[in-house]
Amino acid sequence: MAAFDFNEITPNEPAPAPMQLAVAVVEAVPAVRMDLEERLGPGVTGFERVEDIVPRLNGTPVVVVLGPSCSEPEVLASVDRNLARSDVGVILVADELSTTVLQLALRSGVKDVLTLQGDTLQIVEAIERVGAGLAAPVPAATNHPVATGGDGDGLGRVTTVFSTKGGSGKSVIATNLAVVLAERADGPVCLVDADLQFGDVAVMMKLAPSHTIVDAVTNIERLDTSLLESLLSTHEASGLRVLPAPLEPAFADQIGAAEMVKIVEVLRRFCSHVVIDTPAYFNDVVLGLVEASDDVLLVAGMDIPNIKNVKIGLQTLRLLNTPMEKLRLILNRANSKVKLDIGGVERTLQVTADALIPSDVVVPQSVNKGVPFVHSHPKSGVAKSIRALADRLSEADAEVRRRRG
Numbered sequence: 422m423a424a425f426d427f428n429e430i431t432p433n434e435p436a437p438a439p440m441q442l443a444v445a446v447v448e449a450v451p452a453v454r455m456d457l458e459e460r461l462g463p464g465v466t467g468f469e470r471v472e473d474i475v476p477r478l479n480g481t482p483v484v485v486v487l488g489p490s491c492s493e494p495e496v497l498a499s500v501d502r503n504l505a506r507s508d509v510g511v512i513l514v515a516d517e518l519s520t521t522v523l524q525l526a527l528r529s530g531v532k533d534v535l536t537l538q539g540d541t542l543q544i545v546e547a548i549e550r551v552g553a554g555l556a557a558p559v560p561a562a563t564n565h566p567v568a569t570g571g572d573g574d575g576l577g578r579v580t581t582v583f584s585t586k587g588g589s590g591k592s593v594i595a596t597n598l599a600v601v602l603a604e605r606a607d608g609p610v611c612l613v614d615a616d617l618q619f620g621d622v623a624v625m626m627k628l629a630p631s632h633t634i635v636d637a638v639t640n641i642e643r644l645d646t647s648l649l650e651s652l653l654s655t656h657e658a659s660g661l662r663v664l665p666a667p668l669e670p671a672f673a674d675q676i677g678a679a680e681m682v683k684i685v686e687v688l689r690r691f692c693s694h695v696v697i698d699t700p701a702y703f704n705d706v707v708l709g710l711v712e713a714s715d716d717v718l719l720v721a722g723m724d725i726p727n728i729k730n731v732k733i734g735l736q737t738l739r740l741l742n743t744p745m746e747k748l749r750l751i752l753n754r755a756n757s758k759v760k761l762d763i764g765g766v767e768r769t770l771q772v773t774a775d776a777l778i779p780s781d782v783v784v785p786q787s788v789n790k791g792v793p794f795v796h797s798h799p800k801s802g803v804a805k806s807i808r809a810l811a812d813r814l815s816e817a818d819a820e821v822r823r824r825r826g
């Protein structure tokens with residue numbers, strides 16, 4: 422980790438180069454403080470109290486690692502009072518992760534919460550992540566790479582994957598498409614699991630998320646790019662950022678359309694592309710997301726009940742005045758063996774298919790392994806069809822940007 426001696430900073434010194442980063446540990450219990458200092462390596466300075474750091478701040482980016490004794494409400498209140506500055510990023514290493522501690526910490530401006538028992542590497546990674554946000558040159562209103570997707574105004578493109586039929590393949594398509602986009606895009610790509618009750622994106626990608634949409638919603642009033650970014654999980658193999666669905670179906674009730682749309686609006690400020698997986702029914706959350714999206718991929722399985730439901734879904738979207746240019750029909754399991762004629766389906770739905778995804782046994786295999794098929798079987802027909810779909814979305818995106826100049 423790039424750290425330098427915090428003792429070197431004095432208030433009269435000019436601020437060093439932006440990439441230099443100081444790391445401080447605050448912990449009242451000396452043995453725990455020393456243990457944390459030792460784990461984080463040389464160049465880390467320990468302090469007993471939050472207030473002791475304040476006179477040492479001089480504009481150089483500092484990541485402050487709070488030890489377990491700082492989980493107390495009065496200490497976190499002091500963090501909020503003293504360390505809410507653009508040159509300071511705060512991480513809490515707690516004894517254990519409870520919802521109360523997490524909420525209190527995030528409300529006090531803490532960017533990430535980890536456990537003391539956890540891997541030191543996780544703490545180091547959190548320091549680097551928070552430090553990178555502080556040290557990066559600040560373009561316009563954000564600390565993050567400027568996104569290049571969306572409607573040409575610097576905001577990322579938003580693609581919602583929807584179907585009015587359960588099990589039609591929304592989640593596998595959303596997951597694999599997002600992985601392909603993440604590997605191609607200049608800026609970050611985020612997959613949001615908006616199937617709030619039964620979302621399975623994290624399982625499909627074998628992620629063990631520390632945070633979910635619930636944490637973003639709990640902090641909705643103060644949600645900014647860096648707080649939201651700290652709540653995202655990372656799919657290491659592709660770099661895709663993921664905002665998983667709540668771990669308990671009961672939490673779905675607490676999440677409304679306005680909150681979900683706000684989350685997406687904040688995400689698109691620093692992501693090139695935001696892909697959203699949804700449940701198989703219309704509700705206000707889905708309608709809000711459809712409205713906020715640049716593309717809506719309507720997934721239809723190749724059987725009569727699927728086509729019937731998608732036809733009803735299309736009629737509903739038309740009634741709601743959804744611009745038809747946003748809609749892209751994705752025919753899943755579209756091979757000759759299913760005995761349904763693609764042209765006939767297109768005529769029934771009065772929409773031309775934008776993508777034909779074949780049926781392939783590698784899909785359930787990859788779901789069960791927790792590895793997206795674009796990685797486990799990159800040469801398969803299904804992987805090729807997802808890459809072709811990503812090409813179409815990128816072309817549409819480039820076209821919009823060209824037109825807007």
Ligand SMILES: Nc1ncnc2c1ncn2[C@@H]1O[C@H](COP(=O)(O)OP(=O)(O)OP(=O)(O)O)[C@@H](O)[C@H]1O
Pocket residue numbers: 584586587588589590591592593594616699700701753754778779780781782784785786788803
């Ligand atoms: N092209 C395909 N070939 C083979 N199997 C597929 C294909 N697409 C999806 N499946 C299988 O169908 C099942 C349902 O897929 P998926 O979970 O993506 O659907 P969904 O629309 O998200 O479902 P839900 O409405 O329950 O969220 C999965 O087990 C997946 O493996």
Ligand SMILES: [Mg+2]
Pocket residue numbers: 591592593616621698699
């Ligand atoms: Mg699903």
